[in-house]
Amino acid sequence: MMSGTAIVVTSGKGGVGKTTAAANIGAGLAMSGPTVALVDADIGLRNLDLVLGLENRIVYDLVDVVEGACDVQKALVRHKHIDNLSLLPAAQSRDKTAVTPDQMKALTMTLRESFDFVILDCPAGIEQGFKNAISGADKAIVVTTPEMSAVRDADRIIGMLESEQIRDPWLIVNRIRPDMVKRHDMMNVDDLLDFLKVELLGVVPDDESIIVSTNRGVPAVMEEKSRAGRAFRDIAARILGNDVPIAAMLEPDDWLARFAKWLGISRG
Amino acid sequence: MMEFLARLFGRVETETSRECARNRLRLVLVQDRATLSPHVMEQLKSELIEVISRYLDIDEGDMRVELDTSDASVALVASIPVKEIKRESAGAF
Numbered sequence: 243m244m245s246g247t248a249i250v251v252t253s254g255k256g257g258v259g260k261t262t263a264a265a266n267i268g269a270g271l272a273m274s275g276p277t278v279a280l281v282d283a284d285i286g287l288r289n290l291d292l293v294l295g296l297e298n299r300i301v302y303d304l305v306d307v308v309e310g311a312c313d314v315q316k317a318l319v320r321h322k323h324i325d326n327l328s329l330l331p332a333a334q335s336r337d338k339t340a341v342t343p344d345q346m347k348a349l350t351m352t353l354r355e356s357f358d359f360v361i362l363d364c365p366a367g368i369e370q371g372f373k374n375a376i377s378g379a380d381k382a383i384v385v386t387t388p389e390m391s392a393v394r395d396a397d398r399i400i401g402m403l404e405s406e407q408i409r410d411p412w413l414i415v416n417r418i419r420p421d422m423v424k425r426h427d428m429m430n431v432d433d434l435l436d437f438l439k440v441e442l443l444g445v446v447p448d449d450e451s452i453i454v455s456t457n458r459g460v461p462a463v464m465e466e467k468s469r470a471g472r473a474f475r476d477i478a479a480r481i482l483g484n485d486v487p488i489a490a491m492l493e494p495d496d497w498l499a500r501f502a503k504w505l506g507i508s509r510g
Numbered sequence: 511m512m513e514f515l516a517r518l519f520g521r522v523e524t525e526t527s528r529e530c531a532r533n534r535l536r537l538v539l540v541q542d543r544a545t546l547s548p549h550v551m552e553q554l555k556s557e558l559i560e561v562i563s564r565y566l567d568i569d570e571g572d573m574r575v576e577l578d579t580s581d582a583s584v585a586l587v588a589s590i591p592v593k594e595i596k597r598e599s600a601g602a603f
């Protein structure tokens with residue numbers, strides 16, 4: 243049997259959008275057919291369940307599985323609306339030292355046998371939680387925002403991934419504000435690529451709909467109208483090997499753009 | 511329009527915050543990246559010792575090799591105590 247692909251979503255710096263990206267990419271991939279397991283590797287700071295609206299369905303968690311207290315199939319929580327999407331929740335009352343990299347590697351291996359994609363949501367930092375999350379990954383997605391400290395940390399993470407033999411990571415630039423980029427008050431995507439020299443997987447605008455959809459527990463990819471949701475749908479499509487252009491998202495969302503859209507003029 | 515206004519008020523002359531971030535980040539990354547993995551550092555040292563020992567008798571124990579990043583650029587700084595200059599290496603006469 244063909245084994246699935248394990249992708250870790252990481253960043254170094256905290257709060258740049260790893261969990262948001264993992265949830266939306268997982269849901270986006272699953273919506274186009276493949277089976278997806280989302281793994282919350284942020285042990286002690288469980289969050290992925292909230293973004294997916296699955297917090298009330300958790301019985302067992304990742305640490306239970308690793309410690310042999312229950313079977314992995316039993317711990318997986320199936321998504322309410324997307325049948326082929328499942329979540330393996332993080333333990334909330336334990337910490338990162340409850341799991342070793344070898345255990346995570348074995349767990350990822352097991353999941354890859356029954357899912358097309360295993361998406362791992364990595365904790366912030368470069369310590370054990372990071373090492374655990376990346377240990378079983380074939381590929382990494384590095385999330386950054388267009389801010390100095392996030393880019394600096396991304397650079398560090400890219401180096402660390404390389405020394406762990408996870409080469410050619412993909413980059414997601416999150417929370418871009420086209421208006422600020424236009425005013426030269428924010429670094430643009432090309433600036434970031436100049437520094438980081440990795441392949442761009444996608445650009446996600448700073449978008450209120452992320453907060454709204456997190457409040458509702460429905461990932462933005464599932465919302466037809468969300469701009470960030472559309473960016474994540476495009477990202478999922480690119481992971482599946484489709485050639486989707488990136489530029490569209492970089493136009494500012496000003497009244498003119500909205501008016502043009504209303505008139506049905508696509509700015510492609 | 512914004513650009514016109516910006517030019518009108520002379521904002522274009524001064525460094526934009528994007529440029530500022532880029533310039534600062536460039537320097538920071540040069541420094542951050544100036545590390546060699548311990549494995550590579552050891553290999554570099556042993557090869558240095560090999561080459562230099564052909565000409566000089568050096569004190570390997572007190573040898574120091576490091577990357578210096580105190581400026582905007584990175585320098586490899588090596589301090590290698592010499593015990594003796596080999597006879598055949600010495601300047602003739």
Ligand SMILES: Nc1ncnc2c1ncn2[C@@H]1O[C@H](COP(=O)(O)OP(=O)(O)OP(=O)(O)O)[C@@H](O)[C@H]1O
Nearest residue numbers: 256257258259260261262366417447448449452453
């Ligand atoms: N594109 C976006 N637009 C607006 N808000 C966003 C966007 N992406 C993320 N956020 C918000 O930023 C916050 C942090 O996001 P998230 O939890 O995904 O980051 P993280 O990298 O997983 O954080 P941590 O390092 O703590 O795990 C959340 O409140 C989220 O709603």
Ligand SMILES: [Mg+2]
Nearest residue numbers: 260261284289
């Ligand atoms: Mg998170």
